[in-house]
Amino acid sequence: MWSLFAVDIKYALEEHEQHRLCKSSEYMNLHFKVKWLYNNYVTDVPPYKDQVPEYPAWFEPFVMQWLNENDDVSLEYLNGAFQRDKKDEFPPSSENSLFSNSVVDVFTQLTQCFGVVSKLECPDPEIWKRFMKRFAKTIVKVLLAYADICKEEFPNYVRDEKKACILMNNIQQLRVQLEKMYEKMGGEKLEEDVATILNELQASLNTVLDELAHKFAKSLEDRIAVKVKEMGDKLAAVKGSGQVQPAQRNAVAMEADDVLVPLMDLLEDSLSLYAQSCEKTVLKRLLKELWKIVMTTMEKSVVLPPMTDKAMMLRNLTTSAKNMASNAKIEDMSRLFKNQLAGSKDVKNAMSNIMDISKDFERNLTPKQCAVLEAALDTIKQYFHAGGNGLKKNFLDKSPELKSLNYALSLYTQTTDTLIKTFCMTQTCQGSTEEGTVGEISIQVDLYTHPGTGEQRINVKVVAANDLRWPTTAGGMFRPFVEVNLIGPHLAEKKRKFATKSKSNSWSPKYNESVQFLIGSEEGPENYELHICVKDYFFARDDRLVGVAVLQLRDIVDQGSCATWLKIALGSCATWLSLGKRCHMDETGWTVLRILSQRTNDDVAKEFVKLKSEVRGEPPITQQ
Structure with missing residues (x-):
């Protein structure tokens, strides 16, 4: 059936x-x-x-x-x-x-x-x-x-x-x-x-x-930013400039508690509400996001100098780029400029005014204020950890935002020489031409040291430039010259800049001019670099950057050769360097740059920031 x-x-x-x-x-x-x-x-x-x-x-x-x-x-x-x-x-x-x-x-x-x-x-x-x-x-x-x-x-x-x-x-x-x-x-x-x-x-x-x-x-970021600013104002009012002694730890902790009052009042009210209203998993995610915002905002507003006139700095960038930059940390600016340069012909010395931007605001944290801020950070960490009910200590300690803030804080109190040395030792790809080359420059470099005094000397010969890509207006003049800058520590009282004569309307000029730099005996040449710019000279306006290259002396220290005059040659190098539109830096480089941009009374810092922040601008295009 x-x-x-x-x-x-x-x-x-x-x-x-x-x-x-x-x-x-x-x-x-x-x-x-x-x-x-x-x-x-x-x-x-x-x-x-x-x-x-x-x-x-x-x-x-x-x-x-x-x-x-x-x-x-x-x-x-x-x-x-x-x-x-x-x-x-x-x-x-x-x-x-x-x-x-x-x-x-x-x-x-x-x-x-x-x-x-x-x-x-x-x-x-x-x-x-x-x-x-x-x-x-x-x-x-x-x-x-x-x-x-x-x-x-x-x-x-x-x-x-x-x-x-x-x-x-x-x-x-x-x-x-x-x-x-x-x-x-x-x-x-x-x-x-x-x-x-x-x-x-x-x-x-x-x-x-x-x-x-x-x-x-x-959505809470603006409220947090207001409280962090109040916190920064309280920190700026902390007196005392010397190093903190062990006996002062309690006093520092009390001052840290006082500095934190505005921020903690906000967090206390908000987090109490969230603890009552959120599932435990949701609360932890909120805590993570709030932690990131608090750390980033403290870095931007308290440790690193704020950009008080972004419109000046970004006057030639698009509106969308301005919106991105308004809340960016300084290291984010590297990606911003890379994106803009890739598609824009209008960028002209987009960062050359960082020093002007910071001139209205100069806040140098004292060692005492740094100690207060470090104590405040410990308190904030304990608050977000909440005795084990909040975020894990491992997450807090390893969070990139805290590491970035702590690193900026550690750099902030260092001398200009130490920061420049750090920059030279860490920035190994400044001469990247990923945005395209705009020509090349031929130089010869010889490094010497005196066997008795240890005094070190650098001989630089600018030989020629080749294939400079620089359009001019109809009937306009192009007068390229080469500027060689020695970058490194302990150069405040020494010659550190040289410029060749300009050549009229030559896109592959020959120079064959030399300069000698003395760097003393305090540091080895591996802590120095040559920042080489090709510029267009004009009497009635600022010289325009055509292209830039960086040669780090550590790369040629081991290439020894013989010499006379009671000197021992450390290294010698004759090379062609590709010219890029700007210097490329990682997060450490941008942080150092921003810190130094605040030191408006320091000529070495001002000069360094101007060099490293300058970006090639395209002139009107009517090719010669």
């Missing part, structure tokens, strides 16, 4: 598969009835006993149809649930929960769908795997749709902190319920491709939660 019935219903369902004469729900009901018949009368009868039955394969297209239709039903249900939630102002789903009703409604719908499929008790493992894979795609569609709605609505609620916390909690609750659904579907026993789909969804929701936490923290 079963065999005859099976043939009839199989052929009938094949016809229905072509024409879909009934609703998907009717096919599902028939599926349940056939399952009941088979389980009650056929499953233990030879030859069907211990065999995988055929009937699940007959109904597979119709189950898939039902699952496909369930996508639209679930998405419609989701939108309705969220709009009801929004209209009710996202009330908690229960007295003890921190998420709202729409999350419960969404998973109620998904659970009902999974319940229907589960009750089919599909005896064919391969078909069951296909059902689970299709249902996993439904879960992805629904949860990502919910996440997208939350992301779209979230900016409207960042100022309403409690509702913002609930929306973030909702995303976290999606992650919790997804994990439960994963276990219901089979957990570790799930087929690999199904598990991959759900794991990728979990990662996507994790990313969404990070985005919302970042947006929420960013």
